[in-house]
Amino acid sequence: MKTKAIGLISGGLDSMVATLLMMKQGIDAVLLKFASPFFHSDIINKQTIEFMGLSARVVNMGNEYFDIIKHPQYGYGSGFNPCIDCKMHMLSIAKRVMEQEDAAFIFTGDVLNQRPFSQRKNFFHLIDKRLELEGRILRPLSAKLLEPTIPEIKGIVNREELLGISGRSREQQLKIASEHNLSGYSQPSGGCLLTDKIFSKRIKDLLNNWPESTLDDAELIKHGRIFWYKKNLIVIGRNQNENRMLELLLKSGDVVVEINDIPCPVCVIRGKDITDEVIQYAKGKILEYTPKAKGKSVDYLIRMKE
Numbered sequence: 001m002k003t004k005a006i007g008l009i010s011g012g013l014d015s016m017v018a019t020l021l022m023m024k025q026g027i028d029a030v031l032l033k034f035a036s037p038f039f040h041s042d043i044i045n046k047q048t049i050e051f052m053g054l055s056a057r058v059v060n061m062g063n064e065y066f067d068i069i070k071h072p073q074y075g076y077g078s079g080f081n082p083c084i085d086c087k088m089h090m091l092s093i094a095k096r097v098m099e100q101e102d103a104a105f106i107f108t109g110d111v112l113n114q115r116p117f118s119q120r121k122n123f124f125h126l127i128d129k130r131l132e133l134e135g136r137i138l139r140p141l142s143a144k145l146l147e148p149t150i151p152e153i154k155g156i157v158n159r160e161e162l163l164g165i166s167g168r169s170r171e172q173q174l175k176i177a178s179e180h181n182l183s184g185y186s187q188p189s190g191g192c193l194l195t196d197k198i199f200s201k202r203i204k205d206l207l208n209n210w211p212e213s214t215l216d217d218a219e220l221i222k223h224g225r226i227f228w229y230k231k232n233l234i235v236i237g238r239n240q241n242e243n244r245m246l247e248l249l250l251k252s253g254d255v256v257v258e259i260n261d262i263p264c265p266v267c268v269i270r271g272k273d274i275t276d277e278v279i280q281y282a283k284g285k286i287l288e289y290t291p292k293a294k295g296k297s298v299d300y301l302i303r304m305k306e
């Protein structure tokens with residue numbers, strides 16, 4: 001019977017090669033792919049996806065994950081990315097699945113020293129220890145530079161066939177991918193919005209204004225131009241797609257401001273105290289971004305989402 005292991009995949013090159021290395025050793029890989037509004041949001045409503053001919057489970061990260069982003073124990077990277085806490089959270093879920101599936105170990109696409117914040121040896125140790133998973137997390141791409149794990153010691157996995165990669169170069173991974181005709185992987189960092197400087201600033205402003213905000217609010221600030229006025233959030237669409245998205249994201253109590261008879265962007269106000277003064281401010285903003293209304297006297301339509 002094949003040994004079962006839980007693999008964390010991001011869809012990037014590293015996790016793809018790590019999975020390949022495990023498959024080549026006859027490991028039965030149960031794959032988990034994590035999704036949140038900050039990364040892989042295109043798969044957020046799916047339960048499984050295809051990955052290298054395998055069916056990977058999609059794990060949606062909810063408000064519990066947002067709480068981790070708000071208060072990370074190990075701080076942030078260069079943006080608003082709490083990578084150590086984030087990885088610990090994902091691995092704690094993987095641990096649960098490992099126990100449910102009676103799997104022998106977990107593997108990841110981590111590469112030692114690839115990222116200065118979360119991929120250092122001491123952080124690998126810390127994560128493994130905190131989760132009580134010492135010896136049970138195999139990092140096939142850098143295994144030869146790390147302590148042997150239990151599956152290596154037991155001979156379930158042949159350490160000699162694992163790699164000893166350190167640093168940012170992806171030369172070896174690309175070579176392996178091309179030798180095995182692997183393609184379709186995403187770019188480094190998997191498009192995590194939390195590493196993006198502009199989005200990080202939006203999240204910071206959101207949490208400064210509304211410490212109690214939820215993922216719905218974080219989803220809203222991914223789109224449009226953002227303004228804050230007296231603790232109210234005002235979002236103005238920049239194009240048709242964003243206008244459509246803003247309409248879809250409306251929730252009860254949101255106020256929408258439009259200009260009557262003139263094509264204008266969608267303007268959403270969200271807040272606990274949307275006074276006339278706030279609406280006046282939003283009217284000024286929408287006028288700024290409606291060139292066809294310049295110099296004209298306009299009427300506004302105001303509606304509230306029920």
Ligand code: SF4
Nearest residue numbers: 081082083086192194
């Ligand atoms: S880059 Fe984003 S998804 Fe990846 S570990 Fe950091 S916070 Fe988590």
